[in-house]
Amino acid sequence: MQGHVSQDTPAGVPAALIWDIYRGLELGRLVDKLAPEVLGRVEFLEGDGGVGTIVKLTFPPGSPGRGYMKERFTKIDDENRVKETEVLEGGYKDLGFDVVRIRLEIVEKDLESCMVRSTIEYEGEEKLVDVVSHVNVKPLEMIAEIIGKHLCQNKSTL
Numbered sequence: 001m002q003g004h005v006s007q008d009t010p011a012g013v014p015a016a017l018i019w020d021i022y023r024g025l026e027l028g029r030l031v032d033k034l035a036p037e038v039l040g041r042v043e044f045l046e047g048d049g050g051v052g053t054i055v056k057l058t059f060p061p062g063s064p065g066r067g068y069m070k071e072r073f074t075k076i077d078d079e080n081r082v083k084e085t086e087v088l089e090g091g092y093k094d095l096g097f098d099v100v101r102i103r104l105e106i107v108e109k110d111l112e113s114c115m116v117r118s119t120i121e122y123e124g125e126e127k128l129v130d131v132v133s134h135v136n137v138k139p140l141e142m143i144a145e146i147i148g149k150h151l152c153q154n155k156s157t158l
Contacts, residue, residue, distance in 0.1 A: 006119040007137045011148030015114035019081045019106045024049030035146045066090045081106035095131045097124040116144035
């Protein structure tokens with residue numbers, strides 16, 4: 001069984017500006033600073049923000065599952081503004097999926113605005129059909145809103 005969930009979140013800033021945040025380690029740093037209650041704490045375990053980087057997200061108290069997720073950056077495409085990660089352990093893999101990928105794409109709308117397209121792809125056995133409803137991109141959507149708002153408020157200083 002394969003599937004995905006996806007959500008587009010508008011951001012009132014240029015695509016290039018938000019991509020500078022999303023492409024590497026700055027996204028994790030800003031999540032830690034601006035919204036630890038949404039995603040929790042982000043630790044950089046290995047790498048410099050490029051392909052192969054491994055991060056650990058420790059979810060806020062009360063989150064279901066093991067309370068953390070480790071992921072590896074597998075693709076950073078500056079031309080198309082796409083970043084992909086693969087979950088190594090924890091997170092949705094704890095539901096039994098064999099493969100879980102997170103894809104973040106910055107889609108330019110015009111010179112001053114864009115959308116953050118957040119997608120979670122999953123693969124697993126057919127018996128997992130009952131847990132698919134637990135897979136959602138709401139935390140990624142909330143992060144996109146928070147980062148977009150932060151960049152809008154700080155445009156003059158960037």
